[in-house]
Amino acid sequence: MSPRRHRGMLLLLLCWVLLAGCTADTSRPAVESRPVDTSASAMLGELRTLDPCTLTDPAALRHLGAVSEAGTVSLDYCLLHLKPDERTLVQLAVGELVGPDEGGEGDPVVQHGALSIAQSAPVPGHCSRRVQFGDGVSLQVSADLLAGDPASGLCGIADSGAKLVADAVQQGRAGHRDYPSNSLALLDPCAVLDTESVNQVPGLEEATPRPGLANHVCSWGEQSADSPRVQLQHTAGEPPKLLHGAAVEEQIDGRRTVLSVVGGDPQVPLCSAETAHIPFGRVAGQVEVAQLVVALPGMTGTDACDYARGLARLAWPSLPPANP
Numbered sequence: 001m002s003p004r005r006h007r008g009m010l011l012l013l014l015c016w017v018l019l020a021g022c023t024a025d026t027s028r029p030a031v032e033s034r035p036v037d038t039s040a041s042a043m044l045g046e047l048r049t050l051d052p053c054t055l056t057d058p059a060a061l062r063h064l065g066a067v068s069e070a071g072t073v074s075l076d077y078c079l080l081h082l083k084p085d086e087r088t089l090v091q092l093a094v095g096e097l098v099g100p101d102e103g104g105e106g107d108p109v110v111q112h113g114a115l116s117i118a119q120s121a122p123v124p125g126h127c128s129r130r131v132q133f134g135d136g137v138s139l140q141v142s143a144d145l146l147a148g149d150p151a152s153g154l155c156g157i158a159d160s161g162a163k164l165v166a167d168a169v170q171q172g173r174a175g176h177r178d179y180p181s182n183s184l185a186l187l188d189p190c191a192v193l194d195t196e197s198v199n200q201v202p203g204l205e206e207a208t209p210r211p212g213l214a215n216h217v218c219s220w221g222e223q224s225a226d227s228p229r230v231q232l233q234h235t236a237g238e239p240p241k242l243l244h245g246a247a248v249e250e251q252i253d254g255r256r257t258v259l260s261v262v263g264g265d266p267q268v269p270l271c272s273a274e275t276a277h278i279p280f281g282r283v284a285g286q287v288e289v290a291q292l293v294v295a296l297p298g299m300t301g302t303d304a305c306d307y308a309r310g311l312a313r314l315a316w317p318s319l320p321p322a323n324p
Contacts, residue, residue, distance in 0.1 A: 036114050037134070038114050038115060038133055038134030038135075039133055039134050039135035039137070040097065040133040040135055040137035040139075040213075041135075043115075043133060043169050043170070043174070044139075044169065044174045045174060045176060046176060047097060047213055047214045047215075048185065048186065048214050048215050048216070049176040049177050049178075049179060049185065049186075050095070050174060050175075050176055050177075050214065051078075051174075051175045051176055051177045052076065052077050052078040052094055052095025052096075053078035053094075053095075053175075054168065054173060054174060054175030055078070055094055055095060055139070055164070055165045055168045055169065055173070055174060056078060056080065056092075056094045056161060056164050056165065056168070057164055057168070058080060060160075060164055061080070061082065061092075061157075061160060061161070061164070064082055064084060064153075064156070064157055064160060065082045065083045065084035065085065065088075065090075066082070066083040067080055067081070067082050067083075068080070068081045069081075070091060071237065071238075071283075072236050072237045072280065072281060072283070072286055073235070073236075073237045074096075074235050074236065074237075075185055075214070075216045075234060075235055075236050075288075076095060076096050076097065076212070076214055076216055076217075077093045077094060077095040077096040077140075078093070078094045078095050079091060079092070079093055079094075080092040080094070081146075082157060084148075084152055084153065085148070087147070087148045087149065088145070088147065088148025088149055088152045089145075089146040089147040089148060090143055090144065090145055090146065090148075090152060090154065090157055091143070091144045091146050092141070092142070092143050092157060092158075092161050093140070093141070093142045093144070094139075094140075094141050094161055094165060095139060095140075095165075096139070096140045096142075097137055097138070097139055097140075097212075097213040097214055098130070098137070098138050098139075098140055098213070099136065099137060099138075099213060100136035100137070100138075102138075103118060103130055103132075103138055104118070104120050104121070107119055107120050107121070107130075109132070112131075112162075112163060112166040112167075113166060113167075113170050114170060115131055115132060115133065115166045115169065115170065116131075116132045117129050117130065117131055117132070117159075117162045117163070117166060118130040118132055118138065119155075119159075122154060122155050124150060125144060125145040125150060125154075126142065126143070126144050126145070126154065127142070127143050127154035127155040127157075127158045128140055128141065128142040128143070128158055129141045129142075129158045129159060129161070129162035130162075131162055131165050131166050131169070137213060139165060139169075141158055141161040141162040141165055142158065143155070143157040143158040143161070180278065181320075182278065182320040182321060182322070182323075183277075183278065183288060183320075184234035184277050184278075184288045184289075184290060184319070184320070185216065185234060185288070187234065187319070187320060188211065188215050188218070189211075189215075189216070189217060189218040189232040189233065189234055189290075190209040190211050190215075190218035190232075191318070192218075192232060192290075192315050192318045192319065193218065193230075193232045193292070193311060193314065193315045193318075194314060195207070195208065195209055195220070197311060197314050198220045198230050198311070201220075201228060201230060201294065201296070201307050201311075202228060202296065202299075203221070203227070203228030203296070204220055204221050204228050204229070204230060207220040207221050207230075208220070216233060216234045216235070217231060217232070217233040217234070218231070218232050218233075219231045221295075225297070226297050227295075227297065228295060228296050228297060229293075229294075229295045230292070230293070230294050230295075230307075230311065231292070231293045232290070232291070232292050232293075232315060233290075233291045233292075233293070234288065234289075234290055234291075235288070235289050235291055236280040236281070236286060236287065236288050236289060237280075237286060237287070237289060238285065238286065238287070239276040239285075239287050239289070240256075240257075240258035240260075240274035240275065240276060240289065241258065242258060242260075243260065243264070244260070244264035245264065246260065246261035246264045246265065246266050246301060247259065247260035247261070247264075248260075250309070252273070252275070252309070252312050252313055252316050253312075253313065253316035253317050255275040255276075255316050255319075256275060256276065257273055257274065257275045257312060257316070258272075258273070258274050258275075259271065259272070259273050259305050259308060259309055259312075260272050260274075260305075261301030261302075261304070261305060262293075262301075265301065266300060266301045266302055267300055267301060268301050269295060269296045269297055269298065269299045269300055269301055269303065269304050270293070270294070270295045270296075270301065270304055271293070271294050271301055271304035271305035271307075271308045272291055272292065272293045272294075272308065273291075273292045273293075273294075273305075273308040273309060273311070273312040274289055274290065274291045274292070275289070275290050275312070275316060275319075276288070276289055277289065277290060277319065277320075277322060278322050290315070290316070290319055292308055292311055292312055292315060293308070294307045294308040294311065
């Protein structure tokens with residue numbers, strides 16, 4: 001066999017091997033990529049028991065200044081304090097869930113992995129970001145100036161906080177609280193306060209209940225300063241206190257209750273009724289709290305407290321016992 005023919009046979013054999021390999025590859029079924037479910041419930045789990053403090057990392061924020069926990073004031077968000085310098089104190093709130101109708105239309109949006117972050121326009125002393133899920137739900141991260149220079153980089157702090165949240169969510173680090181069976185966190189506040197009773201409040205005759213996304217709050221009426229409204233929220237923190245002269249302590253359905261005109265001015269038509277429940281978390285002295293707020297524009301704080309007292313008398317009997 002001539003050298004030229006030998007080379008030709010080798011090339012023919014090589015082509016046959018390559019063709020056989022290609023044929024074998026094409027016989028394999030194609031692997032289809034499944035779309036990632038980026039809804040809030042899929043990525044965060046049960047929203048009612050979500051622990052928002054697992055979505056942030058104080059150590060990862062230390063490049064912005066000294067970081068410390070700021071205590072519990074809500075079941076729905078986690079508070080941190082940052083000190084960029086000796087004169088400046090910034091509060092970072094992480095975790096509050098909002099629906100698609102509560103976001104700012106036209107806000108710039110940047111992609112961060114499978115999620116996106118909406119950048120709300122800053123206002124003096126405040127800057128916020130929204131980590132957006134595929135179902136329209138967003139998780140808010142807000143930076144508020146408590147003391148110091150207004151030009152203290154609030155939006156940079158909010159940006160860092162939002163990116164930490166998006167990373168934690170996508171890495172599966174969203175944690176959950178293990179509430180006891182008689183916890184307020186497991187009780188729907190819309191089922192505690194009867195809407196027919198709320199409809200007796202002036203201006204709320206046609207109001208319907210609006211539950212929060214994590215089912216820790218129920219609202220009736222428009223959320224604006226000039227509209228009558230009622231809100232029942234299950235929260236946590238220090239036990240209710242008498243903070244000023246426009247606050248009184250009463251027993252309602254056997255529960256110590258603090259009725260307080262918000263801000264202490266009797267002319268302000270805004271009153272809260274609060275009662276402590278069972279201990280909350282690992283910090284001694286913290287408790288779960290049922291908080292009922294009534295706003296009656298055009299009336300007085302005394303009027304608002306009269307309605308708050310009446311609604312508390314109807315709501316407190318539906319709260320779970322402290323010792324089941």
